[in-house]
Amino acid sequence: MSALLRWGVPAAVVAACVGYLIYSASGGSSVYYVTVSQLRAHSPAGDVRVAGVVENDVQKSDGGLHVTFTEKDGADTLPVEYSGTLPDIFQPGITVVAEGRLGKDGVFHARTLLAKCPSRFSTQPYTQ
Amino acid sequence: MILGYLGAGALLAGVVLGGFSALLSFFAGWRRADLFIQVGRRAFYAAAAMTAIAAVLLEIALLTHDFSLAYVVEHSDLATPMALVAAGFYGGQEGSLLYWTLILGVLGTASLVTAASLGGRVLAYATGILASILTFFLFVLAVVASPFDLLSVTPPDGLGLNPVLRDGGMLIHPPVVLAGFAAFAIPFAFACAALIAGRTDAAWIRHTRRFALLAWSLQSAGLLLGMWWAYHVLGWGGYWSWDPVENVALMPWLATTAYLHSSQVQEKKGRLRNWNFGLVILAFLLVVLGTFIVRSGVVPSVHTFAISAIGPWFLGFLAVCVVFAGAVLALRIGVAESRPAEAPLLSREGAFTLQNLLLLGVIAVVLWGTILPLVSGMLGTERVVDAPYYQRAAGPILVAVLALMAVGPLLPWRRAGKATWKALRWSIAAAAIVTAALLTIGWGWGAIAIGLAAGGVATVATEYARAARRNPRLLVIKRRRYGAYLAHVGVLVVAIGIAASQFGQQEKDMTLRPGESVTVAGYTLTYTGSEQQQLADHTEFIAAMRFGGTALAPSRATYAGLGGQALTHVAISTTPLADVYVVLAGLNVDGSASFRVLVNPLVTWIWAGGVILILGVVLGNVGEREMAAELARRRIPITLPA
Numbered sequence: 001m002s003a004l005l006r007w008g009v010p011a012a013v014v015a016a017c018v019g020y021l022i023y024s025a026s027g028g029s030s031v032y033y034v035t036v037s038q039l040r041a042h043s044p045a046g047d048v049r050v051a052g053v054v055e056n057d058v059q060k061s062d063g064g065l066h067v068t069f070t071e072k073d074g075a076d077t078l079p080v081e082y083s084g085t086l087p088d089i090f091q092p093g094i095t096v097v098a099e100g101r102l103g104k105d106g107v108f109h110a111r112t113l114l115a116k117c118p119s120r121f122s123t124q125p126y127t128q
Numbered sequence: 129m130i131l132g133y134l135g136a137g138a139l140l141a142g143v144v145l146g147g148f149s150a151l152l153s154f155f156a157g158w159r160r161a162d163l164f165i166q167v168g169r170r171a172f173y174a175a176a177a178m179t180a181i182a183a184v185l186l187e188i189a190l191l192t193h194d195f196s197l198a199y200v201v202e203h204s205d206l207a208t209p210m211a212l213v214a215a216g217f218y219g220g221q222e223g224s225l226l227y228w229t230l231i232l233g234v235l236g237t238a239s240l241v242t243a244a245s246l247g248g249r250v251l252a253y254a255t256g257i258l259a260s261i262l263t264f265f266l267f268v269l270a271v272v273a274s275p276f277d278l279l280s281v282t283p284p285d286g287l288g289l290n291p292v293l294r295d296g297g298m299l300i301h302p303p304v305v306l307a308g309f310a311a312f313a314i315p316f317a318f319a320c321a322a323l324i325a326g327r328t329d330a331a332w333i334r335h336t337r338r339f340a341l342l343a344w345s346l347q348s349a350g351l352l353l354g355m356w357w358a359y360h361v362l363g364w365g366g367y368w369s370w371d372p373v374e375n376v377a378l379m380p381w382l383a384t385t386a387y388l389h390s391s392q393v394q395e396k397k398g399r400l401r402n403w404n405f406g407l408v409i410l411a412f413l414l415v416v417l418g419t420f421i422v423r424s425g426v427v428p429s430v431h432t433f434a435i436s437a438i439g440p441w442f443l444g445f446l447a448v449c450v451v452f453a454g455a456v457l458a459l460r461i462g463v464a465e466s467r468p469a470e471a472p473l474l475s476r477e478g479a480f481t482l483q484n485l486l487l488l489g490v491i492a493v494v495l496w497g498t499i500l501p502l503v504s505g506m507l508g509t510e511r512v513v514d515a516p517y518y519q520r521a522a523g524p525i526l527v528a529v530l531a532l533m534a535v536g537p538l539l540p541w542r543r544a545g546k547a548t549w550k551a552l553r554w555s556i557a558a559a560a561i562v563t564a565a566l567l568t569i570g571w572g573w574g575a576i577a578i579g580l581a582a583g584g585v586a587t588v589a590t591e592y593a594r595a596a597r598r599n600p601r602l603l604v605i606k607r608r609r610y611g612a613y614l615a616h617v618g619v620l621v622v623a624i625g626i627a628a629s630q631f632g633q634q635e636k637d638m639t640l641r642p643g644e645s646v647t648v649a650g651y652t653l654t655y656t657g658s659e660q661q662q663l664a665d666h667t668e669f670i671a672a673m674r675f676g677g678t679a680l681a682p683s684r685a686t687y688a689g690l691g692g693q694a695l696t697h698v699a700i701s702t703t704p705l706a707d708v709y710v711v712l713a714g715l716n717v718d719g720s721a722s723f724r725v726l727v728n729p730l731v732t733w734i735w736a737g738g739v740i741l742i743l744g745v746v747l748g749n750v751g752e753r754e755m756a757a758e759l760a761r762r763r764i765p766i767t768l769p770a
Contacts, residue, residue: 006472006473007473007481010473010482010485011485014482014485014486014489015485015489017489017525018489018492018493018525021489021493021520021521021522021524021525022492022493022496022521024520024521025493025513025516025517025518025520025521026496026497026500026513026517026521029513029514029516029517029520030500030504030511030512030513030517031511031512031513031514032509032510032511032512033501033509033510033511033512034509034510038509049512060714065637065639065713065714065722065724083637084637084724085363085364085637085711085713085724086694086713087364088362088363088694088695088696089694090694091694099514
């Protein structure tokens with residue numbers, strides 16, 4: 001009994017701490033991962049991630065540090081604006097994941113922009 | 129063409145031989161039929177040989193540019209350098225599975241050849257389990273995702289490989305990680321076999337120690353090589369992004385780290401038996417879960433393999449493994465019953481146990497973050513977490529692990545007393561001084577982490593000094609122990625590099641005209657001008673920069689043949705305290721250029737720590753006397769009383 005207490009109590013304390021850390025951290029920093037049509041239908045509060053294919057209307061300025069383009073997913077489209085260095089494989093036709101929020105102006109202001117990596121060793125960029 | 133038929137035939141023969149070996153071995157173990165045990169084992173060797181033949185055939189097909197095979201067309205072309213064509217073997221979905229199966233066959237064979245001392249039944253069940261796993265992989269290769277599929281028309285050239293992947297890092301990172309994954313199956317097979325056979329003494333631990341260490345070392349090296357590659361090639365300034373692909377490689381590593389420590393408690397004290405079975409089984413299940421996640425595309429990832437048909441098969445395999453391992457553990461838990469832990473908390477046993485709990489905590493954090501999109505997607509809108517979640521949730525636990533690394537090695541078995549506190553004085557002093565110094569520059573948690581890591585290094589130094597005072601030859605005789613401490617130093621150096629680069633990183637985006645300078649974190653860079661080079665398949669735009677006495681040339685290549693895809697070539701200048709990391713974002717028509725400059729403190733420590741870690745494992749195990757022989761010499765019975 002005493003052995004059980006001596007080991008059970010610290011184990012329970014560690015488990016409780018880990019549980020609390022997971023709970024508090026995932027509450028504070030999880031974001032919704034939505035499609036363009038879901039975002040159009042109902043825009044959640046706070047930051048979201050939106051995946052879509054880059055359309056053929058990429059406009060770069062400021063030496064490539066600022067970019068605007070349209071993200072397309074099925075029939076829905078979303079204008080996106082982003083400042084920062086672009087992923088290498090960024091080009092029309094690839095799938096990108098933009099994280100940020102939809103402004104009142106209807107433009108999605110992206111904080112980060114991720115490109116889906118190409119499938120290993122294949123020249124065809126990975127698209128969904 | 130002929131290679132395709134031969135390869136597919138070898139795979140099918142492997143499936144038949146492997147299935148035969150699995151069924152016969154389980155039957156032989158149940159009936160204790162020695163002859164059948166031998167036959168089952170040889171059938172496993174034959175299945176492994178078929179895998180090797182298939183692997184050789186695929187490599188020949190790649191090197192001879194046999195474009196009748198779809199796999200060769202999709203993963204190479206005539207212009208690719210030969211070394212990278214050869215690497216195409218493990219570069220794609222099907223080939224990497226074949227490579228994995230090959231390593232499983234080779235290591236499985238090695239583990240069975242040397243397992244005679246474990247007794248017939250353990251051997252039979254281990255053969256049965258290894259053969260079952262091998263057969264599953266061969267079946268997937270033969271039926272679902274074959275690298276030997278033929279094209280109806282043979283094209284004149286292949287599609288080649290993406291420029292992002294035309295890099296030396298591509299040659300070594302994937303095979304190391306995949307070999308590590310494959311190696312986790314060996315301890316799993318022997319742990320389950322020992323449980324079924326009721327041999328719950330430490331014999332299986334001793335037999336599989338080398339394989340567990342091999343899996344752990346390969347995984348350590350694979351993770352670090354992946355980080356190195358991402359840092360030097362991908363050009364986003366970091367080395368770890370908590371992507372599912374990275375997470376699933378980290379989790380089995382954490383579980384095995386826990387096991388390598390807790391297994392010592394069983395070897396030395398005969399305790400924690402059930403726990404050790406559980407950890408080894410967990411590590412393997414995490415490998416299978418990770419493979420399912422990475423290769424099925426069920427969670428969003430920036431580098432998932434193309435979605436393919438193998439996802440459901442791996443989900444089924446995962447379910448079978450979970451049910452099998454769960455049933456074995458549940459039915460045999462009474463057999464493995466060990467004496468209740470008698471040691472107090474403040475002892476070596478206590479430190480190992482706490483370390484295990486903390487590492488399981490980190491696994492829980494990473495697992496939850498990885499499967500959250502899956503779970504939340506089933507319940508409503510899909511949610512994802514990124515780096516801040518992992519930093520907030522796993523950071524404090526990892527800091528606690530560092531604290532334990534500073535204290536644990538100096539705690540004696542059974543009980544700690546006043547002498548322990550005296551031994552700890554240097555470690556406490558080192559931790560306090562380093563933390564205080566770094567707090568003045570405002571690194572917060574980073575200061576605490578680096579301080580504790582310094583304390584850990586002082587602890588190892590104390591242990592070395594103790595041994596050297598008593599008898600310097602101890603360092604060689606007990607090299608397993610002192611090698612492990614060297615591996616500790618490696619981990620601590622890696623931890624310092626990670627903490628410093630996480631908390632001390634500074635970045636700045638700017639556009640400069642020729643002759644203009646910029647200062648980031650005290651490092652001044654001057655942009656001197658640009659040039660353009662037209663090469664065979666791409667155009668290279670190079671910006672010249674001056675940094676002190678050295679010239680930096682960050683550049684961007686544009687591949688016309690790939691729809692204008694760009695490829696960044698980062699320029700990195702390593703100074704003793706930090707890496708200056710320059711990314712060329714673009715050249716403008718007016719002659720100015722846009723850059724992102726990052727200053728990453730102590731990143732080189734991460735790579736150096738990795739080298740120390742591997743050195744520790746190697747030095748600690750070269751020519752190490754078998755534990756069994758050591759025990760026999762000291763007349764200690766090998767089988768501890770149950």
